[in-house]
Amino acid sequence: MTPGVHTTGEGATLARGPGRPRDARAGVAILEAAARVLAAVGPQGFTVDAVAASAGVGKATIYRRWPTRATLLLEAASRLGLELTDPDTGSLRDDLVEHLVALGTKLRTTPSGPMLAGIISEAAVNDEMRPHLRRWVTERRAVAQATVERGVARGELPAGTDVGRLLDLLGGMVFFRFLTNGPAVERPEVEWLVDTVLAGARSAASVPADGSPDPA
Amino acid sequence: MTPGVHTTGEGATLARGPGRPRDARAGVAILEAAARVLAAVGPQGFTVDAVAASAGVGKATIYRRWPTRATLLLEAASRLGLELTDPDTGSLRDDLVEHLVALGTKLRTTPSGPMLAGIISEAAVNDEMRPHLRRWVTERRAVAQATVERGVARGELPAGTDVGRLLDLLGGMVFFRFLTNGPAVERPEVEWLVDTVLAGARSAASVPADGSPDPA
DNA sequence: TCGTTCCGAAACTGTTGCGTTCCGTAAAGA
């Protein structure tokens, strides 16, 4: 079909065929504009025209790089921050507090918050979106998972602790408050949250649940 | 403007002016169809044409009762079930288990689940939708709130317990799992959840958080 | 210089959906 094809979103000047090479700055501007639009109006209101206008770019320049609206939307969404860093203070309790404070803050101050809300509703109706949502959640959880497992290894939690459940319990409250527009979970409340759940996890371990291991 | 006006969604035969009275069955059929459509495609895909077709009704008949798509959508959404009943077994632990099992089941088996997901994403972008979402959540929480307060009165939890926080913690995990398409929270896991949180709430009470009282 | 591919901008096509209007018909009161 197209001669010097390079369908990666990356607009680097890699043209092999003849003719004018692609302008790398156009590709960057498009992705930045896509992130702006996505954060402003969410996935449902995300339009290619708006991205083109915001980037100062013709629509053809977008469609030369991304074949459909959906591909551009997904790439912009996957780049939207909420990167969690492992605090590793040596104390499981303090690590979790830092994690959850950062989670709450980033949900409310970065585009990832509205974006997540949009993806969730899209996934509720659109089967195609569900794996993307699941993957996004799982990737963010992996960092915190390592944190908790380290705590278990240090003996701060019983050996048989179900880490996945614990993370859903801790993060669930922060996500729930954010998604339902409740009051922000500030640091003092996070400390209560972590202390309560850790205390419960330690004491409840003596009465093991007979439930399924939950392969999350 | 219109002569025998009765702009309530209710299609009861209350016409005072001359002419043929409104058919009550049409109004009922429209609301039922609206609920079906809403559950099937969510608020974003909710179209008046689809409701009219599903109800076997002309669009004019809909617009005679609801002035805009939004009013019909909100009325249909507000009627979508997820009514929680207070078990009142005499044990706080057992009451909470029943509450949360019912919550998880209804989210996954009634239209209220997809509907909630759609409302959440709409609220993330649309300021007008936020109060409706907040109200919906608060109303559902009221029943569980009474349950926990009864438990506090019985001495099953310390007197100073922040009931709102506790509910967000308990419900948060169930909502989170549902909204992110994680594995269902079945009864054994609910029992672990309740036992863990109650144990934590009892022991953490000795170390009161210095945080804000959180007026939820 | 020539051919090719890029650029931003704009026009265009086709679809979808809101809200309105008109049709022929039905059900009420006067």
Add this chain to the structure above:
DNA sequence: TCTTTACGGAACGCAACAGTTTCGGAACGA
């Protein structure tokens, strides 16, 4: 019977949006 308002159904105007094409012009290799 006559007037008024309802009904289902269909058409219409209008706007928004995805994706394509066309335009004049610019940047590369041959």
